[in-house]
Amino acid sequence: MTAPLLTLAAVGATYPHDDGAVDALADVSFDLAEGERIAVIGESGSGKSTLALAIAGLLPSTAVSVGRIGWRRPMVGGRDIGFVFQDPGASLDPVMNIGDQVAEVRVRHCGEGLRAARRAAIDLLDRVRLPQPSRLARAYPHELSGGQRQRAALAMAIAAGPRLLIADEATSALDTVVQAEIVALIGELVRAASMALVFVTHDIALASQISDRIVVLYAGRMVEAGPAARVVGAPRHPYTQALIAGHLDLSRAPAFPLPAIAGAPPDPFDPPRGCRFAPRCSHAFSACLDEPAWSGGIGDGVRCVGFPLGGEP
Numbered sequence: 001m002t003a004p005l006l007t008l009a010a011v012g013a014t015y016p017h018d019d020g021a022v023d024a025l026a027d028v029s030f031d032l033a034e035g036e037r038i039a040v041i042g043e044s045g046s047g048k049s050t051l052a053l054a055i056a057g058l059l060p061s062t063a064v065s066v067g068r069i070g071w072r073r074p075m076v077g078g079r080d081i082g083f084v085f086q087d088p089g090a091s092l093d094p095v096m097n098i099g100d101q102v103a104e105v106r107v108r109h110c111g112e113g114l115r116a117a118r119r120a121a122i123d124l125l126d127r128v129r130l131p132q133p134s135r136l137a138r139a140y141p142h143e144l145s146g147g148q149r150q151r152a153a154l155a156m157a158i159a160a161g162p163r164l165l166i167a168d169e170a171t172s173a174l175d176t177v178v179q180a181e182i183v184a185l186i187g188e189l190v191r192a193a194s195m196a197l198v199f200v201t202h203d204i205a206l207a208s209q210i211s212d213r214i215v216v217l218y219a220g221r222m223v224e225a226g227p228a229a230r231v232v233g234a235p236r237h238p239y240t241q242a243l244i245a246g247h248l249d250l251s252r253a254p255a256f257p258l259p260a261i262a263g264a265p266p267d268p269f270d271p272p273r274g275c276r277f278a279p280r281c282s283h284a285f286s287a288c289l290d291e292p293a294w295s296g297g298i299g300d301g302v303r304c305v306g307f308p309l310g311g312e313p
């Protein structure tokens, strides 16, 4: 068997604050094969962006990270790893036209001259289905719609032919129709180039649509992971079950926002002892006061004491 493209072993991160540290992520372990598509799902504050940034080596310098992130071969950010942020403003320069921004990636990472890079940029704008790409190449970000800006950011992210694309809620600011189009486009692009994908979303319908594997985060802990069809069809963690039971209706695709599950996610400065979901879990019992161990295999299992004891929690 070939080695995975990426191996995460007990990855975590904390953010120091004046009044204590936020333990934003801990003990995340999974492998990502070449061309594999993983969706990372969880509520706001669950650590999704922290995980995406950690993989890309883009965590802020204030963050304290632990664990090991191993690659099959050396990877260069921007060339081998493309990143699309939720806000295209984070990728796009407001004072440079779109074509030159894409061309710049080709010059920097592919050793192309400006003329060839500009031609390649127009081709890339076409590949992300921007209309009239040679005209649009001369436009500035403020002249584009939100969806068009995200397509341009996507063109930049894939310009150097990365082996891994990370999209951190790249479509959540867009309306449902545009969101569905861009998710479909991301799916096509990664499939055509056998690119691996880490797709961050708070929407389990989108996650199951685009990914081979789903990783569920709750309050900085990986509570469940597995093949997308298994996680959606037979969720094991009470949190995943609650997400899916109430709100995932694939017949009404494309997308539904993550519901409010009864109760609120924990205070990041003062999380509950043991299982962080226990205060909202109808199955919780005394054993949940201890930090639950991961049961199952790497990238396919659950962090819940109820599951191994009683089968279905």
Ligand SMILES: Nc1ncnc2c1ncn2[C@@H]1O[C@H](COP(=O)(O)OP(=O)(O)OP(=O)(O)O)[C@@H](O)[C@H]1O
Binding pocket: 015, 022, 024, 042, 043, 044, 045, 046, 047, 048, 049, 050, 051, 060, 202, 268
């Ligand atoms: N740069 C930072 N400095 C301090 N704390 C941070 C920083 N970034 C994130 N955090 C904290 O870490 C925790 C996880 O945040 P993160 O942004 O990873 O969550 P998320 O799942 O991406 O949320 P969202 O869906 O809102 O984007 C939160 O409690 C957040 O407040």
Ligand SMILES: [Mg+2]
Binding pocket: 048, 049, 050, 168, 169
């Ligand atoms: Mg985020």
